[in-house]
Amino acid sequence: MVAPAISPEPEVTGSAARPRAWVAARALAALGAGALVYLSFPPRTLWWLAPVGFAVLGWLLHGRRPRAALGYGFLFGMGLMTPLLAWTGIFVGAVAWLPLSALEALLVGVPCMAIPLVTRLRGGLVLAALVWVAGEYLRSLFPFGGFPWAKIAFSQPEGPFLHLAALGGTPLVAFAVALAGLGLGDLARRAAARETAPRLLAVPALAVIIPLAAAVATGPLVGTDADAGEVTVAAVQGNVPRAGLDFNAQRRAVLDNHVRRTEQLAADVRSGAAAQPDLVIWPENASDIDPLRNRDAYQLIDKAAKDIGVPIALGAVVIGDDKLPRNTVILWDPQRGPVDTYTKRQLQPFGETMPMRSFFRLFSSAVDRAGNFVPGDKATVFAMDDARVALVTCYEVAFDGVVRDSVRNGSNLLAVPTNNATFGRSEMTYQQLAMDRVRAVEHGRAVVVAATSGVSAIVRPDGSVSKSTDLFTPAALVERVPLRTATTIADRLGAWPERVMVAIALAALVVAVARARRDQVK
Known part of the structure; x- marks a missing residue:
């Protein structure tokens, strides 16, 4: 009611x-x-x-x-x-x-x-x-x-x-x-x-x-032409053991899945079953074990990077000196290890942060599952082979200004590492993929979407999806994509x-x- x-x-006509x-x-x-x-x-x-x-x-x-x-x-x-x-x-x-x-x-x-x-x-x-x-x-x-x-x-x-x-x-x-x-x-x-x-x-x-x-x-x-050349990209979807709010409790299993699927891709490259990628994108939360502090996680990721032989951008939860977590994408070089980072700027309320926690706890104890993440403060572009990869993590793709700032920071490719495992087989992941497709046209960039559990996809600059995965299925998408430095009218006009x-x-x-x-x- x-x-x-x-x-x-009701409308009134006369009395x-x-x-x-x-x-x-x-x-x-x-x-x-x-x-x-x-x-x-x-x-x-x-x-x-x-x-x-x-x-x-x-x-x-x-x-x-x-x-x-x-x-x-x-x-x-x-x-x-x-x-x-x-x-x-x-x-x-x-x-x-x-x-x-x-x-x-x-x-x-x-x-x-x-x-x-x-x-x-x-x-x-x-x-x-x-x-x-x-x-x-x-x-x-x-x-x-x-x-x-x-x-x-x-x-x-x-x-x-x-x-x-x-x-x-x-x-x-x-x-x-x-x-x-x-x-x-x-x-x-x-x-x-x-x-x-x-x-x-x-x-x-x-x-x-x-x-x-x-x-x-x-x-x-x-515009869809490759005015800055082309690269071969790989989006790795390692999958999670099971859907739900407790997927973070499966941290080691999720990391192992992404390492394993990357090593399988490397084996496919050596056998000729897959093209050699120039860069690899892992999803958000691919390593919820901080690899900058945990030696085992570091070694696993480093081994995968050396095996595939190209840089990997991987989503990780990184703990700062203040002991608080950051939702971070790490650029991992196969020879030099971690060389750059991007920290998510637009955090998800009731997930990564919990506004008015004590008030909302009156209605549900589930609020205590929400994190206390610290946001980043700058757009970062990763240099990966010839690609200059703008990064937009999951929830950020819904925000015009966040995406625009990342793309206009010297990029020629856009990557969206994401994690939708919390939302099961719902329509959420398809709604988010639609946002990725709109952003591709808005900014004239190919978009690489890497999801923990799907849907991962390669989106062309015209918004079309050239490849995509099923939900909750380990997969690696490998595709040749155009690099574009041209700015759209939307980018030039901004807000x-x-x-x-x-x-x-x-x-x-x-x-x-x-x-x-x-x-x-x-």
């Missing part, structure tokens, strides 16, 4: 209230619209359901009062977030999943509350889409450092809207999808109301056509497209509120 503070209120059944139907439609957007996310390839969901949402929000719009937006958010984030409760239950879904849904409701106000202004559909982008920006910052997991761009790795990531990153993709969907909804609403005059239909029709046409036209502009869109949205909201108050006075 929806709390009264955000429950949709007669709409029937409660009509309000209930609208509420169900809002939930359904959110579910349509959820279904557009991988592992499905139904990218076109996202604009359809926005079409239903736009129709529902038309003419709504702010309180009612907040309620419908919240329900839309619940329809989207509850199934999308189900993986958060795989091993800790609904105590994590449902509150997170409700909070994210409420943050979806906030921009929805503003959409009916700005659509009354000239260019209302465009302004409404900009308000949606502003809402995504809010969710990337709040709470606990932000949670941008459900960005609409991450639902589009299969559709034409993906190409727009090379021009303006994830905010431009979200703007285009929202605008096309809201335009479609306005067309349907006007047709149902028999408002079929060409002048009335022209604006919503253009709102649908222009984003789609721009996305299709951008496709040929997405400015999002800043401008958010600023316009806020300015429009201020004008709309002022106008509404002035009309009330009259």
